[in-house]
Amino acid sequence: MTQENRSGRPQGRPPEGDSRLTRTEVQLRGPFLLFFISSVIWLLAASVLGVIAALQQGSLAGGPFRDCEILTYGHVAAAQHNLFVYGWGFNAFFALNLWLLSQLGRFELRNGWLATLGGAVWNLALTYGVVQIFAGNQTGFGLLEFPREVGPVLAVAFLLAGFWPIVAFARRPTGHSFASQWFVVAASFAFPLTYLLAQLLILWQPASGVVQTIAHSWFVSNLLLLWFGASALAAVYYFLPKVLGRTISGYYLAPVAFWSFVLFAGWTGPAALIGAPVPLWLQSVGVVAAAMLIIPVIITAINFHGMLSTEGGWSRAWNDTTLRFVSFGAVAFTLFGALNAVFAFRGYNAVVRFTSFAAGQEQLLTYAFATMVLFGAAYYVLPRLTGSRWPSAKLVHVHFWATALGVVASIVALLVGGWQEGKQLAVASIKLADVVRAGSSWNYVLSVSAVLLLIGHVAFALNAFGMILKSSAPASAGRHD
Amino acid sequence: MNDRNRHPDNNRPRRGPSGAGSEGPSDGRLVEVHSQLSRDKDEPSEGFSLTPIFIVFLFCGFGFWAGLYLTQNSGNFAPSAFDLNAPKASLAGGPVAFEPDAAKGQTLFLANCAACHQATGLGVPGAFPPLVKSIWVTGSEDRLIKAILAGFAGEIEVNGVKYNGNMPNIGAGLKDSQVAHIATYIRQAWGNAAEPVMDTKVAEVRKAIGNRAQYVPADLLKEHPLETK
Amino acid sequence: MKNLNSLLAGIFLAVAFPFGVLVISSQVQLGSLGPAPAEEGGPLFPSREPGLAIQGRAVYVSLGCVSCHTQQVRPAGQGSDIARGYGVRASVARDYVQQKPVLLGERRIGPDLANYGARAKDLNAVHAAIRHDGQFAFLYAGAKQEAATERAIALAAYLQSLRQDYSSPEAKLKQ
Numbered sequence: 001m002t003q004e005n006r007s008g009r010p011q012g013r014p015p016e017g018d019s020r021l022t023r024t025e026v027q028l029r030g031p032f033l034l035f036f037i038s039s040v041i042w043l044l045a046a047s048v049l050g051v052i053a054a055l056q057q058g059s060l061a062g063g064p065f066r067d068c069e070i071l072t073y074g075h076v077a078a079a080q081h082n083l084f085v086y087g088w089g090f091n092a093f094f095a096l097n098l099w100l101l102s103q104l105g106r107f108e109l110r111n112g113w114l115a116t117l118g119g120a121v122w123n124l125a126l127t128y129g130v131v132q133i134f135a136g137n138q139t140g141f142g143l144l145e146f147p148r149e150v151g152p153v154l155a156v157a158f159l160l161a162g163f164w165p166i167v168a169f170a171r172r173p174t175g176h177s178f179a180s181q182w183f184v185v186a187a188s189f190a191f192p193l194t195y196l197l198a199q200l201l202i203l204w205q206p207a208s209g210v211v212q213t214i215a216h217s218w219f220v221s222n223l224l225l226l227w228f229g230a231s232a233l234a235a236v237y238y239f240l241p242k243v244l245g246r247t248i249s250g251y252y253l254a255p256v257a258f259w260s261f262v263l264f265a266g267w268t269g270p271a272a273l274i275g276a277p278v279p280l281w282l283q284s285v286g287v288v289a290a291a292m293l294i295i296p297v298i299i300t301a302i303n304f305h306g307m308l309s310t311e312g313g314w315s316r317a318w319n320d321t322t323l324r325f326v327s328f329g330a331v332a333f334t335l336f337g338a339l340n341a342v343f344a345f346r347g348y349n350a351v352v353r354f355t356s357f358a359a360g361q362e363q364l365l366t367y368a369f370a371t372m373v374l375f376g377a378a379y380y381v382l383p384r385l386t387g388s389r390w391p392s393a394k395l396v397h398v399h400f401w402a403t404a405l406g407v408v409a410s411i412v413a414l415l416v417g418g419w420q421e422g423k424q425l426a427v428a429s430i431k432l433a434d435v436v437r438a439g440s441s442w443n444y445v446l447s448v449s450a451v452l453l454l455i456g457h458v459a460f461a462l463n464a465f466g467m468i469l470k471s472s473a474p475a476s477a478g479r480h481d
Numbered sequence: 482m483n484d485r486n487r488h489p490d491n492n493r494p495r496r497g498p499s500g501a502g503s504e505g506p507s508d509g510r511l512v513e514v515h516s517q518l519s520r521d522k523d524e525p526s527e528g529f530s531l532t533p534i535f536i537v538f539l540f541c542g543f544g545f546w547a548g549l550y551l552t553q554n555s556g557n558f559a560p561s562a563f564d565l566n567a568p569k570a571s572l573a574g575g576p577v578a579f580e581p582d583a584a585k586g587q588t589l590f591l592a593n594c595a596a597c598h599q600a601t602g603l604g605v606p607g608a609f610p611p612l613v614k615s616i617w618v619t620g621s622e623d624r625l626i627k628a629i630l631a632g633f634a635g636e637i638e639v640n641g642v643k644y645n646g647n648m649p650n651i652g653a654g655l656k657d658s659q660v661a662h663i664a665t666y667i668r669q670a671w672g673n674a675a676e677p678v679m680d681t682k683v684a685e686v687r688k689a690i691g692n693r694a695q696y697v698p699a700d701l702l703k704e705h706p707l708e709t710k
Numbered sequence: 711m712k713n714l715n716s717l718l719a720g721i722f723l724a725v726a727f728p729f730g731v732l733v734i735s736s737q738v739q740l741g742s743l744g745p746a747p748a749e750e751g752g753p754l755f756p757s758r759e760p761g762l763a764i765q766g767r768a769v770y771v772s773l774g775c776v777s778c779h780t781q782q783v784r785p786a787g788q789g790s791d792i793a794r795g796y797g798v799r800a801s802v803a804r805d806y807v808q809q810k811p812v813l814l815g816e817r818r819i820g821p822d823l824a825n826y827g828a829r830a831k832d833l834n835a836v837h838a839a840i841r842h843d844g845q846f847a848f849l850y851a852g853a854k855q856e857a858a859t860e861r862a863i864a865l866a867a868y869l870q871s872l873r874q875d876y877s878s879p880e881a882k883l884k885q
Contacts, residue, residue: 067844072845073777074773074776074777075774077774078774104508104511106509137772138771138774142816166714169714169717174512174513176512177516178512178516182717185714185721186724193725197733202811207737208740208742209809209812212812214732214733218732226725238511242511247514248518251515253533262720266724266725266728266729267728267731267732269728270732272816274788275782275789276782276801277801277805278563280555280563281558281562284550287554288547288550291546294543295540298539346788350784353784354815354817425818428794561802563800563880564787
């Protein structure tokens with residue numbers, strides 16, 4: 001493929017000795033590795049469940065797991081979704097956001113044990129919640145499926161584990177600030193607010209009737225855009241200029257991107273309720289917000305793609321593992337924004353409503369964008385923190401190709417399959433059973449892509465855990481400078 | 482612009498092996514340089530860039546569109562508006578569903594129809610046919626609405642009596658809702674007992690027949706034959 | 711932007727303002743909805759759910775049925791919900807005021823259930839549908855309908871209670 005293959009080099013940088021670790025990195029190494037390791041374990045669990053769910057989907061009789069109460073689709077899909085979001089997405093961004101803002105603010109995490117405690121509580125609560133889902137104790141609201149007692153625990157754990165980036169920003173030595181910092185601060189501050197309000201109005205003091213649904217749509221859009229979206233944007237804003245060694249093109253627009261993103265993201269929720277029995281004005285507000293979200297998407301596209309398009313940026317990005325993943329994510333974000341704006345409009349939305357299309361859009365945001373960026377970040381950060389190489393170049397390639405192909409295939413299947421399904425559903429004379437049958441080839445693609453993703457994740461986990469184990473053996477001795 | 486913004490350490494050879502090798506600028510430097518960039522935006526170093534102007538216009542356009550879309554598609558922010566295609570709101574109270582109202586219908590009837598058909602609905606024997614117990618009134622909605630909207634000229638038979646009818650297109654000058662009120666009134670007054678007529682139905686018929694001339698009764702009956710009792 | 715406080719204040723507003731407008735004001739608009747007669751003096755709809763149906767709803771939630779079934783009928787012109795027979799009119803907010811929790815759903819892998827009670831032929835048909843060709847056979851002790859477990863009985867009662875075939879002030883049925 002490229003020179004990295006020929007020279008056999010995608011192996012991480014050579015061990016450089018512990019002196020290369022900054023004081024900042026020494027301090028946050030413990031919590032970072034805790035978050036990272038647990039995130040990868042959850043990712044593996046979620047991908048196994050993803051394979052099971054893909055096998056069941058679309059099969060009336062439940063596929064190979066028929067008549068098994070624990071593994072009904074309603075349990076597996078909910079558990080998979082929650083593990084991917086709260087297990088992988090949150091733990092991984094806890095780690096990355098902490099590292100990023102510590103680096104940018106030269107922050108030394110003195111009370112690392114608090115973050116570690118937060119991480120432990122988070123993961124315990126998560127485990128409990130998932131077990132409860134399988135036991136049939138769930139709430140019926142997507143991404144709030146955990147029984148309600150889990151909510152406050154997760155919120156407290158978030159404050160312990162996820163609030164450090166804000167502290168790091170507050171304590172930074174210079175007056176300057178950088179786009180990544182704003183986005184991470186926004187993510188770390190907006191999520192707990194959103195989560196607590198949503199818990200309150202949906203599970204603890206349920207609002208009446210469809211107001212629950214409205215609150216839920218608001219929560220989901222905030223979670224996806226302001227946690228996954230903002231955190232991943234922060235990472236792209238950091239890694240592209242850092243690794244390319246250039247400045248961001250049109251950087252003076254970045255504040256506009258930030259504020260318009262934060263401003264519009266919170267309003268997009270009701271766009272998921274078009275046609276639902278909620279007042280028309282709410283639906284229209286959602287449509288407008290989703291369309292206006294194109295503003296930050298355009299600006300980030302100018303920032304990212306402008307930088308990648310000059311002086312052979314794309315080919316350099318291709319030859320660097322971190323950048324390969326990160327720029328994959330950057331492209332995915334632009335696509336996501338365009339699709340999100342177009343398919344908020346009533347005409348298109350009416351076609352794809354209730355089909356797999358929405359899942360495809362979410363996959364585009366949380367996987368093709370956020371998760372790929374997270375992988376890229378891991379290839380950059382882990383060697384620095386562990387001081388060793390990635391054990392296997394081959395596994396890096398397996399990881400990239402399996403996840404890239406897997407995610408592209410799954411998104412195409414969800415989007416195109418969803419569109420076709422919607423077109424057929426709009427014709428009342430075509431029976432639902434026939435529509436489902438017509439979509440079965442897409443279900444096949446989904447199953448294959450779920451397996452591909454699992455393969456990629458196993459490769460990633462083997463590589464990462466191998467590296468961490470290798471480095472931790474002789475670690476304790478001379479790590480401090 | 483690029484040259485000025487380039488990092489000083491950009492020329493260092495950095496064939497970073499993938500997987501984290503590349504050492505970019507230090508983080509402090511990264512922040513500082515970009516912070517410099519966002520401050521210097523007012524003094525572009527080379528010429529005049531169209532991008533910002535373009536973007537400002539684009540965003541103003543978006544804002545304008547957003548306002549327009551919201552005012553047109555929000556059902557007057559009423560809690561009971563769920564459907565974009567529902568009957569449009571009256572200005573006062575939001576899109577309340579149309580209620581056929583026989584009382585309003587009576588007022589309209591007296592003003593527009595009673596001259597011929599009389600307030601009693603009995604018409605004038607030999608000249609104007611009665612509406613009471615007439616299948617023309619209590620039968621097909623479509624036929625009745627068409628008769629009101631377009632009128633007809635020619636011989637018709639009502640309750641066994643022949644009339645040389647000349648019904649003017651009285652409904653052409655009335656609103657859908659007014660026609661609906663009148664039709665509802667005459668279908669339910671004087672002992673008539675037929676279903677009310679909705680304004681949407683009137684609008685539908687009006688759209689279907691367009692601005693047509695008076696019917697010949699035979700044509701009207703061809704479209705909607707008289708119901709047998 | 712350099713100032714943490716103004717940054718946090720901006721983010722707070724960006725979260726709180728949509729919350730206020732989207733959630734709180736819809737609570738103000740819709741929070742006081744209750745069962746109401748379509749015409750003065752008429753019966754109140756939606757009617758209260760039978761106790762068994764409330765238990766059945768818990769079964770529905772616990773099995774995650776909401777991942778494949780919606781409970782909302784879109785107005786004519788959006789999709790083919792009414793033409794497809796999922797309902798006789800579009801759903802309105804008032805239909806859901808008795809339901810805790812509200813399970814509108816986002817995905818139709820199976821049919822919409824908003825008006826299922828009105829179109830289900832009889833109890834046998836409901837139980838046959840619950841079995842899903844055997845996927846949910848664990849809800850039944852045997853092959854016959856009499857073998858339904860308590861959960862299946864409750865679930866069937868819940869499904870039969872799902873009706874949106876009455877007139878409400880916002881959505882009158884055509885006579």
